[in-house]
Amino acid sequence: MHRVIPVLILAALMLVAVPSIQSAPVARLYDIQGAIGPAVAEDIEYAIADAHEQSLFILRMDTPGGLDLAMRRIIQAILASSVPVVAYVAPQGARAASAGTYILYASHIAAMAPATNLGAATPVQIGGMPKPNIPEPETPASPNDPKKGPESEAVNNPMQHKMINDAAAYLRSLAQLRGRNAEWAEQAVRNAASLSADQALKQGVIDVIADDIPQLLSKLDGRTVVTSQGKVTLKTQGMIIETVERSWRSHLLAVISDPNVAYILMLLGMYGLFFELANPGFVLPGVIGGISLLLALFAFQVLPVNIAGLGLIGLGIAFMIAEAFVPSFGALGLGGVIAFVAGSIMLMDTGVPGYGISMLLIGTVSLVSALFFILITGMAIRARMRPVVSGAEELLHETGIALESFEKHGRVQVHGETWQARSDQSVRQGVAIRVTGRDGLVLEVTPLLHQTTEVRS
Numbered sequence: 001m002h003r004v005i006p007v008l009i010l011a012a013l014m015l016v017a018v019p020s021i022q023s024a025p026v027a028r029l030y031d032i033q034g035a036i037g038p039a040v041a042e043d044i045e046y047a048i049a050d051a052h053e054q055s056l057f058i059l060r061m062d063t064p065g066g067l068d069l070a071m072r073r074i075i076q077a078i079l080a081s082s083v084p085v086v087a088y089v090a091p092q093g094a095r096a097a098s099a100g101t102y103i104l105y106a107s108h109i110a111a112m113a114p115a116t117n118l119g120a121a122t123p124v125q126i127g128g129m130p131k132p133n134i135p136e137p138e139t140p141a142s143p144n145d146p147k148k149g150p151e152s153e154a155v156n157n158p159m160q161h162k163m164i165n166d167a168a169a170y171l172r173s174l175a176q177l178r179g180r181n182a183e184w185a186e187q188a189v190r191n192a193a194s195l196s197a198d199q200a201l202k203q204g205v206i207d208v209i210a211d212d213i214p215q216l217l218s219k220l221d222g223r224t225v226v227t228s229q230g231k232v233t234l235k236t237q238g239m240i241i242e243t244v245e246r247s248w249r250s251h252l253l254a255v256i257s258d259p260n261v262a263y264i265l266m267l268l269g270m271y272g273l274f275f276e277l278a279n280p281g282f283v284l285p286g287v288i289g290g291i292s293l294l295l296a297l298f299a300f301q302v303l304p305v306n307i308a309g310l311g312l313i314g315l316g317i318a319f320m321i322a323e324a325f326v327p328s329f330g331a332l333g334l335g336g337v338i339a340f341v342a343g344s345i346m347l348m349d350t351g352v353p354g355y356g357i358s359m360l361l362i363g364t365v366s367l368v369s370a371l372f373f374i375l376i377t378g379m380a381i382r383a384r385m386r387p388v389v390s391g392a393e394e395l396l397h398e399t400g401i402a403l404e405s406f407e408k409h410g411r412v413q414v415h416g417e418t419w420q421a422r423s424d425q426s427v428r429q430g431v432a433i434r435v436t437g438r439d440g441l442v443l444e445v446t447p448l449l450h451q452t453t454e455v456r457s
Contacts, residue, residue, distance in 0.1 A: 025055035025235055025236065025238065026055055026056075026239065027055060027056040027057070027213075027217065027240070027241050027242065028047065028051050028056070028058065028243075028244055029060060029241055029243045029244065030043070030044060030047050030057070030058070030059055031060050031243075032044075032059060032060065032062070032063050032100075033062055033063070034064075035063065035064060035065065035066045035067075036063055036067065036070050036071055036074070036099045036100070036103075037066055037067055037070050037254070037257055037302075038069075038253060038257050038302035039250050039257055040066070040070060040074075040254075041070035041071075041073040041074050042073075042250060042253065043244075043247070043250045044059070044074050044077060045074070045077045046247075047244045048077045048081050048083065051081075051083045055234075055235065055236075055239065056084055056086060056217075056220075056236065056239065057083050057084070057085045057086070058085075058086045058088055058213070059085065059086065059087045059088065059103065059107065060088045060090050060213075061088065061089050061090075061094065061096050061103070061104070062090070062094035062095065062096075063095070063097065063098075064097050064098065064100075065097050065098025065099045065100060066098070067099070067303075067304065068099070068123065069302075069304075070099070071099035071102055071103065074106075075103060075174070078103070078108075080228055081227060081228060082228050082229040084108045084227055084232055084234060085107045085109070086107060086108065086109040086110075086216070086220070087104045087107035087109070087110050087111065088111040088112070088216060089104065089111070089112040089113060089116045089117075089118060090112070090113040090116065090210075090212070090213075091212075092113050092114055092115040092211075093115055094116045095116060095117050096112075096116070096117075097117075097118065097119065097120045097194075098121055098122075099121075101118050101119055101121040101171070101188055102121060102170070105171060105174040105178060105180060106174045106177075106178070107178075108178070108225040108227060109220060109223070109225060110178075110180065110205070110206040110207050110208075111206060111207060111208045111209070111216055112197040112200060112206050112209055113197065113211060113212070114197055114198075114209060114211065115196075115197065116196070116197050117194050117196050118188075118195060118200060118205070118206075119193050119194030119195055120188065120192045120193075120194050121167065121189045122164065122188075122189055122190070122191075122192045123163045123166075123167045164189060164190060167189045168186045168189040168190055171185040171186070171188065171189055172185050172186055180204055180205055180206075181203050181205045184203055184205055185205075207223075208220065217236040217237075218237075220234050220236045221234060221236040222234065253302075256296075256299045257299045257302055259347075259356060259357050260357055260361055261299070262300060262303060262348075263296075263347065263348075263357050263361070263365075264361075264365075265292045265293070265296035266293065266296035266300075267365060267369075268288065268293075269289045269291075269294075269295075269296055270289070270293070270314075270317060272285040272286060272287075272289020272292060273285075273286060274289075274321070275289070304348060305347060306346045308343075308346060309343045309344070309345070309346030309347035309348075310343065311343065312339045312343025313340055313343035313344060313347065314343075315336075315339045315343070316335075316336045316337065316338070316340030316341075316342075316343060317336065317340065318336070319332045319333065319335050319336025320333055320336035320340070320370060321336075322336075336370070337366060337369075340370075341362060341363075341366045344357060344362040344365070344366065345357075395414060395438060395443065396435060396436070396437070397434065397435065397436075398414055398434070399414075399432055399434050399448070400412050400413050400414030400415070400433050400435065400445070401413045401430065401431075401432060401433065402421075402427045402428065402429055402431045402432075402433055402447070403429065404429050405426075405427065405428045405429045406421075406426075406427055407426055407427075408422060408423065408424075409421070409422055410423075412427075412433055412443065412445055419441070419442075419443045420442045421433070421442065421444070421445045422439075422442055422443070422444055422445070423444070423445050423446060423447065424446070425446060426447075427445070427447045428447075431447045431448065431449070433445040433446065433447050433448060434446055434448055
């Protein structure tokens with residue numbers, strides 16, 4: 001009996017301890033490093049949806065901004081979340097510029113580490129549409145004129161003006177929803193204003209400043225926030241931090257949705273299919289080209305691709321290929337290079353850091369493509385069109401001499417060699433003949449009736 005009592009006590013302690021371990025609050029931590037794109041948006045959507053039984057979701061950000069569509073997907077996931085979401089700009093020296101500012105405003109709790117900043121939320125127009133040159137009447141400068149910066153530059157560009165108004169209204173609505181400084185939010189959009197962490201806290205843009213995650217959790221304990229399911233009081237003491245790992249699918253999407261990678265995949269696809277069509281049976285170029293083109297198209301559906309730029313790239317490649325077939329004294333080749341470069345520049349001109357095609361890559365690929373299609377392909381085609389000078393095909397259209405008279409079968413001499421020959425016409429000895437075909441070791445010939453040559457035995 002004395003052995004049973006300790007076992008019962010141990011079992012009771014385990015029953016008490018297990019529920020306490022299971023009920024320990026958990027904070028899921030997701031790191032946003034770099035530009036915000038489709039892969040990040042998809043990851044955060046899944047992570048927030050999967051955190052429905054957790055106590056807190058923390059977005060630790062250090063971003064220069066990102067794509068508008070990806071940003072809005074993240075914000076929609078935050079607004080629909082039943083779990084409180086904390087946007088935390090960290091570590092020290094980090095920033096939440098452009099799209100990061102919108103996400104910070106949309107979160108239930110906005111936090112920053114010391115020596116960080118946010119702002120510069122002016123939207124950048126995709127496609128780089130030029131501003132129309134509309135002259136303005138000259139007016140004397142007013143020292144009290146508040147319209148300086150991006151908004152004043154957008155006055156002559158109606159599309160940019162509409163984008164700024166839409167973005168300002170969007171950020172203001174998020175500020176009003178979370179009870180944050182709406183006036184500064186509008187300045188961040190219209191004038192690209194920025195704030196340090198201390199200034200943001202003083203102006204009511206953020207809720208707390210914390211050096212690290214443990215200090216952040218300590219300062220959030222007891223705060224009440226409003227989620228999609230109602231008011232929630234945060235209990236962050238003793239919270240377990242669980243870092244969200246990115247899936248392989250997210251890593252793959254992040255790689256192929258990089259504009260430079262998608263650009264290279266598109267060109268590999270075009271070139272691979274071109275070589276497969278030019279050389280049927282090679283198989284490998286066609287396989288690589290097909291896979292690359294499909295991956296590029298998948299990336300393009302989540303990237304802001306300019307259709308005109310894509311069309312110019314295709315037209316440029318077509319012109320460079322045509323230069324190899326059609327002697328245009330370089331006109332097609334030069335036009336193809338110009339169209340290719342212009343299309344590459346226009347393809348993804350987003351103005352968003354991390355979402356543009358490198359000019360060095362464009363220049364290198366354009367030069368290599370021009371040299372390949374115009375020089376190498378042209379040389380290959382000219383080499384293919386040269387007459388055959390060796391092998392069995394060399395005998396075609398060659399002339400020789402009939403060594404004997406025959407009706408259908410006989411002997412002829414071609415290139416100093418004696419061959420068995422077959423002809424549909426009567427052939428007399430000494431008559432010149434022309435080779436029209438070959439069937440194994442038998443030549444098909446036709447007599448040249450106006451040419452005779454004496455054959456010595």
